[in-house]
Amino acid sequence: MTMNDTQQLTRGALWFRALAGESTSKAPVWSGDAALGDETARFVSVVPDADNRFPRATDNVVGLEQGWLLGRAVRDAIAQDANAAKKRPIVAIVDVKSQAYGYREEMLGVHLACAAGVDAYATARDAGHPVIALIVGPAMSGAFLAHGYQANRILALDAPGTLVHAMGKEAAARVTRRTVDELDKLGETIVPMSYSIASFAKLGLLDTLIGDVDADAPSGAHIERVRGILADSVRDARADKSRGLSHRLESETAHKTRAASIEVRRRLAAQWDAA
Amino acid sequence: MEHLTFEYPAQRAFTARAHVGVVGSGDLEVLLSPAASMTATVDVRTSVDGYSHIWKSVLDRFFQRYDGAAHIEINDFGATPGVVALRLAEAIEAIDLAAGNSGAHGGSGVQGGA
Amino acid sequence: MNSAVLQAAAPVLADSFIELPARERVRALLDPGTFRELLGPFDRIESPWLPLQGIVCQADDGAVIARGTIDGEPAVVAALESAFQGGSIGEVSGSKLAGALELALRDCERGRIVRPVVLFETGGVRLQEANLGLAVIAEMQAAIVALRRYVPVVGVIAGMVGCFGGMSLAAALCSHLVVTKQGRLGMNGPEVIEQEAGIDELDSSDKRRIWQLIGGEQRAATGLADSLVDDDVQAVRTAVVDAFARGVPKAHRSEQVDAYLARLAAIDPQTVTPDTMRAVFGADASAQIKE
Numbered sequence: 001m002t003m004n005d006t007q008q009l010t011r012g013a014l015w016f017r018a019l020a021g022e023s024t025s026k027a028p029v030w031s032g033d034a035a036l037g038d039e040t041a042r043f044v045s046v047v048p049d050a051d052n053r054f055p056r057a058t059d060n061v062v063g064l065e066q067g068w069l070l071g072r073a074v075r076d077a078i079a080q081d082a083n084a085a086k087k088r089p090i091v092a093i094v095d096v097k098s099q100a101y102g103y104r105e106e107m108l109g110v111h112l113a114c115a116a117g118v119d120a121y122a123t124a125r126d127a128g129h130p131v132i133a134l135i136v137g138p139a140m141s142g143a144f145l146a147h148g149y150q151a152n153r154i155l156a157l158d159a160p161g162t163l164v165h166a167m168g169k170e171a172a173a174r175v176t177r178r179t180v181d182e183l184d185k186l187g188e189t190i191v192p193m194s195y196s197i198a199s200f201a202k203l204g205l206l207d208t209l210i211g212d213v214d215a216d217a218p219s220g221a222h223i224e225r226v227r228g229i230l231a232d233s234v235r236d237a238r239a240d241k242s243r244g245l246s247h248r249l250e251s252e253t254a255h256k257t258r259a260a261s262i263e264v265r266r267r268l269a270a271q272w273d274a275a
Numbered sequence: 276m277e278h279l280t281f282e283y284p285a286q287r288a289f290t291a292r293a294h295v296g297v298v299g300s301g302d303l304e305v306l307l308s309p310a311a312s313m314t315a316t317v318d319v320r321t322s323v324d325g326y327s328h329i330w331k332s333v334l335d336r337f338f339q340r341y342d343g344a345a346h347i348e349i350n351d352f353g354a355t356p357g358v359v360a361l362r363l364a365e366a367i368e369a370i371d372l373a374a375g376n377s378g379a380h381g382g383s384g385v386q387g388g389a
Numbered sequence: 390m391n392s393a394v395l396q397a398a399a400p401v402l403a404d405s406f407i408e409l410p411a412r413e414r415v416r417a418l419l420d421p422g423t424f425r426e427l428l429g430p431f432d433r434i435e436s437p438w439l440p441l442q443g444i445v446c447q448a449d450d451g452a453v454i455a456r457g458t459i460d461g462e463p464a465v466v467a468a469l470e471s472a473f474q475g476g477s478i479g480e481v482s483g484s485k486l487a488g489a490l491e492l493a494l495r496d497c498e499r500g501r502i503v504r505p506v507v508l509f510e511t512g513g514v515r516l517q518e519a520n521l522g523l524a525v526i527a528e529m530q531a532a533i534v535a536l537r538r539y540v541p542v543v544g545v546i547a548g549m550v551g552c553f554g555g556m557s558l559a560a561a562l563c564s565h566l567v568v569t570k571q572g573r574l575g576m577n578g579p580e581v582i583e584q585e586a587g588i589d590e591l592d593s594s595d596k597r598r599i600w601q602l603i604g605g606e607q608r609a610a611t612g613l614a615d616s617l618v619d620d621d622v623q624a625v626r627t628a629v630v631d632a633f634a635r636g637v638p639k640a641h642r643s644e645q646v647d648a649y650l651a652r653l654a655a656i657d658p659q660t661v662t663p664d665t666m667r668a669v670f671g672a673d674a675s676a677q678i679k680e
Contacts, residue, residue, distance in 0.1 A: 068646055103586070109561075111574065193520070244531055244532075261484045264434055268488040274425060304448060
């Protein structure tokens with residue numbers, strides 16, 4: 001591991017330690033089993049890796065090694081529970097500022113490495129593992145697709161620096177040829193463009209927004225509260241009638257802000273078979 | 276973005292519908308379907324403001340030769356008058372083709388060429 | 390006339406697949422006469438978000454979904470129209486794709502196999518719909534992983550826009566990828582890499598270098614795509630039909646964790662090039678060159 005006590009731990013690292021203790025695997029992907037409620041869960045987090053063989057993947061990003069190692073950490077849990085009646089929960093602690101951007105990354109298939117993460121989490125969910133994403137920092141773009149977005153339930157700490165988006169603000173401003181201030185303004189009226197986690201909650205994709213927790217220095221009480229909410233989410237996820245992601249379109253919030261997503265599916269179904 | 280509407284007298288009803296084009300830069304899509312009454316109506320949504328007089332002149336010219344009771348919807352992304360006229364002509368051609376094939380009434384929309 | 394004279398007299402004319410707009414590409418891949426579009430332009434389900442930003446909508450939101458048959462078997466083909474907003478994924482266009490894959494899955498679960506094909510011509514998430522684009526890509530990915538247990542999920546990347554962003558992950562999940570030389574498959578667009586990492590990392594104006602890095606031929610030669618075909622409608626059709634004939638692979642690319650970690654360990658990040666990586670990534674790849 002490359003995170004030492006004299007370094008400021010990233011949120012992905014500190015929340016892993018808080019919830020699951022010491023990782024059994026080295027950076028950049030920490031994983032390990034720990035108690036959650038009355039069972040054992042697999043916790044997985046992406047942490048910085050100053051010694052990573054790929055210089056453009058040393059931060060809390062999902063690059064080549066991170067993607068495949070996420071696949072390994074999750075598949076390991078699937079394999080261990082292959083014959084178990086009750087599959088252990090898998091908690092993705094999400095603090096990923098982006099996918100890794102680089103020439104080598106593109107060359108060596110970072111898109112596939114990230115897909116390995118998507119694949120593993122989706123496969124776990126399909127196999128009956130309750131998958132929970134706990135967003136403690138940025139959950140950006142392809143990195144979030146790879147690590148967290150296949151979850152049955154998505155939770156987030158309501159804290160500065162916690163956010164979900166498809167592209168960083170500065171880059172998005174360049175691409176859409178607007179200023180950062182203009183983007184912020186747009187986000188106030190166009191919910192899916194907002195950079196605020198409270199607005200993300202309005203899309204019906206967030207199951208719990210956890211307030212009053214110090215994301216950078218949580219107290220014992222904060223950690224216990226988060227643990228409790230995680231356990232509740234596991235219970236909820238197990239009660240879902242489907243192992244897919246249809247839960248995301250069921251809430252009242254979703255019916256309001258994702259009316260088109262629901263309408264499209266309704267009408268596709270109606271037209272699916274020839275009259 | 277502007278929304279412009281136009282109306283023209285019509286003489287002929289028809290039952291087919293047609294769709295041509297894409298809303299790409301410098302292009303437009305045209306949806307042509309039967310009108311509710313013996314009047315042709317045009318609904319233009321355009322990304323370029325301030326050219327309603329140009330739209331009028333293009334459509335005036337178009338309806339000099341076309342007398343169908345059509346409801347025409349246009350989604351425009353900065354096409355030139357020439358491209359607009361071309362797409363309108365393509366749409367009519369597609370309708371004629373459909374009519375030739377005994378009129379695809381209420382079908383899934385005859386598609387025009389690219 | 391005898392056959393030798395006929396052969397000499399008849400030139401082979403290729404029909405470009407790339408030049409076809411999305412709707413025609415879909416029509417070309419379904420058996421003749423079987424194309425039936427779902428939620429077409431006249432259903433008028435458009436983006437709820439673009440008009441709020443003064444952007445003109447396309448009536449099908451840039452996605453075409455059609456049922457029909459492929460080689461006689463029930464199929465659904467989904468395509469993105471790259472001319473509209475770069476084929477980007479918005480709430481509606483993405484839901485059309487995700488919804489179609491979810492319905493194919495439902496049919497497969499009920500014992501009615503539906504062959505899914507996705508034509509990836511897309512820059513990824515539509516930034517004007519940001520979080521909804523990203524969310525619906527996750528839903529698409531969930532459907533692909535579930536669906537490919539029953540039937541191959543076949544992707545086609547023909548160009549000229551290629552397949553980028555979150556959709557490159559969806560393509561990587563597919564059972565089989567058909568690519569042309571002109572196609573590109575990458576996660577971050579060259580311009581974004583140049584912006585984030587500097588022009589020394591990647592000069593986005595160097596086209597040759599880009600295609601060497603992420604073009605269809607390179608991807609096929611390195612096992613990241615399966616069939617390399619000419620830009621020809623019949624060639625693409627044949628490759629798609631063949632992909633279904635081969636059935637579901639024993640292990641999808643995105644499941645092969647140990648193999649890919651080993652490949653990464655076997656290359657030297659300091660010195661590896663698109664050329665030298667072929668030895669490690671591609672030797673036994675299932676890349677096929679099809680006429």
